[in-house]
Amino acid sequence: MTGPLSELASEAYVFGFPLVFNGEQILRLTTTGIGSLPPASFNSFSHARSLADPRDTFVSINNDTVYSIAPVDLSVGPILLSVPDAGDRYYVLQFVDAWTNNFAYLGTRATGNGRGDFLLVPPEWEGGPEGDGVTVIRFPTRIATIVGRWACDGEEDLAAVEELQNSLALTPIRKSLTPPQGMPVVAGGLGEALDFFERFRTWAIAFPPAERDRTALDSYSVLGLTSAYTLAEAPEEVRQALEAGYAAGKQALEMAVRTGDGPVVNNWQVNLHIFDYNIDFFEVGALDDPAWKHTDAKTRYATRAAAALGGLWGNHGYEAAYFFTYLDAAGDALTGEHTYTLRLHPTPPVRAFWSITMYDLPNFYLVENEAARYSIGDRTRGIVYDDDGGLTITMSTTRPTDPTAAANWLPTPQGAFRPIMRLYAPEQILLDGGYEVPAIERVD
Template identity: 40%
Template sequence: MELVALAAESYVYGYPLVRDLSVVEGAMYTGFGPLPPTPFNHFAHADRPVPADTPFVSVGDDTVRSVAHLDLSGGPVLLHVPDSDGGRPDGAYRVLQFVDAWTNNFAYVGRRATAVRAGDWLVVPPGWAGRVPDGVLGVIDAPTSVVTVIGRSACDAGGGHGPDDPGGPYDPGGPYDPERVRAFREQLTVTYVEPGTHRTGLPAPDPDVPEALRFFEQLRVWMADFPPSAPDQAYQDRFQRLGLLEEGPSPYVHADAALVGALTEGLARGRARVEEASRADAERGGWVMEPHLFDYNLDHYGVGTIDSPQWRIADREASYRTRAVAARSALWGVHGYEAVYAHTLCDAGGERLNGARSYVLRFEGRPPAGAGWSLAVYDMAGYGPAGQRIGENPAGRGLAYAEDGSLTVRVQRERPDDPVEAVNWLSVPGGDFRAVLGLRAPGAGILDGTYEFPAVERVR
């Protein structure tokens, strides 16, 4: 039973690495979601906001993605980043997020985190001590030799639509100002700095390992090629008895029956722990958000990150479970100080939101979000987008505020007859749905819990 418990621990600990690199590998050969197959050190671009049921999407994320998997085994690369709308403070929200193989968010380049100007960033592998080229904006130290860069671009120009616009609010299935997004992403480039041999794929697990033990073989091989921080390496030494630290030929090809049984049962237990911890409380009323889901990075604080106890999980072993939950439910999501997504399934009376009813949300003022916000609805059949969203960029254009600064949003199927209500109208599907409020660069009131989210009041 001791080996079973150890195997369960190793699953929770190693799941993020296996999950991340499995997605990276799939992205190279078959693509992922709306992203086409793309080799290392090239960007893949989505044409639309990705569906909310795509496994690596935080629920309600309303940005258009550009993703590059960088291989630094042959040396550093230069990442060229264009400016954002000429550096205007109210320009479109854009950020590049850097994630290592263990799913740690270790750097951000964007309007919140860095100066908004065009230029090159040097991304270097662990232990690199070469010369930094002249003229680079900065150096990004990668904790592992394979990292993922996720570029997020706000999918609309900001603001709502006028009362004479028959199209209603922003429609993620329709036009979203593609030219501005396309102009930005076409200038995102990756170039090699030094001559060297870069990988064309990931280190391969032994194909002769039985399928039941494949997870542990992947973990063994990838832990060796992508070692974690020193404190994490000290923790994973306990897995020696499981064969996870053995080099060379796989110990799982001809493993004895006792080890196979312990690993198989341990995997099931570890998976059950992650599933249970990941299960959202679907019946909970009110708004739910998790601004600290990505606070498990305890060792790598690069450009744009916040090195503060507020954004660290104090207990390292507890951080492993949180990391596994994040990898399962929102792979490649961002820290809460970059963006948060609050969601609710119920109205203020505790009843499920349903398109057969009408609702209003009254904001006392603009939500405290420095880089814009949006309100969207998603259906319950896989949480796919239900059709429309409204919101604002920092300029606050388009929505109709009352003289006292409040904003009332009408949520219902039919377009309101009143022209002011029509500006602030969010259409909904016919059945059950969830509402998602996205806040980019959220203010202190969001993060410390003092901001009062608007109640979803049913109109009777």
């Protein structure tokens, strides 16, 4: 079925995808956990006690840091977040609202590594800091996620990271026996497409978007997506349009993730600005700067949806830059059928550290391999630099026979793959485009 209603439903899919996908991951975290992250109730942290591996089935998860993630629900009122002194260790606590806006940052870049207290308050809260030295962080939506990452220098460093994790504390200011409201329950059972749109309808009511986005949301009222009534009660014409719009929107979004909307340099998608769709909410650590705002209304929703699908809970480029590629230097798809090299000279300019992580397609999951190596970077033990200070990385399914290539080996899956380069606390020259990552060369 095609027509105006179906086209509108396709737009609605893209608009609502971040809210639904993010909500589903919050539900995973609060019920079953995500990979090595155990389930956590609202207003508590789930701590990974190991670096991520293929058991962590989360889109584009990183293997550089250990996660501490908290689903926060301010229906209970303000909550005090206490952060320990991290010494000289890089870390970041990133705040992501229900629509996936990154609206605050704490940590090495944003607030330094000393201890601190932060009062987390709901959108409608009125008041000031409760105590000296307390910084207020206002949430755009009642529910948000704190995504914490601690730099970890291998297995022997995990105990020190765990001590820091255990020192994170979330303390409700108001004492009450009433539990957090949590995510509104959506019954399901209407089929994949209508279940998606029913989550969209229900959660958009619970978590209103930014004021500027409400016109777009209201335009979907003819599809029943702003109604107080479930889609089970919608007219058949509307239900058919939602089915068709879901299929078309899903296909378009998956294509958008593959092509990206940033500049392409040596076949790398340079996505410095993929998370710049937040243009309304700026709390501590989030830069209220035109250089980091995606203001084109025609493409902002598509960018936001692609960012959620390809890298949910990713940071702004000024915190961590993300480059990815599907293609080698000749423009051919990267695949485990071949062997490749990437020569970095000079290595990337960062204030913290950099890495390249290998992911399969189409899931963007880490890749099981005989070396149990899922990423390689400047902190990888045993890597061998070239005589001129460069670094040559080999990508292949089997371990290279040459000792140097084996030391610098990043294993690939048998099929198609997509590596991501992460650059933590990138230098300004990198943000300005003055440093380019070379193309990946096929060598067999």
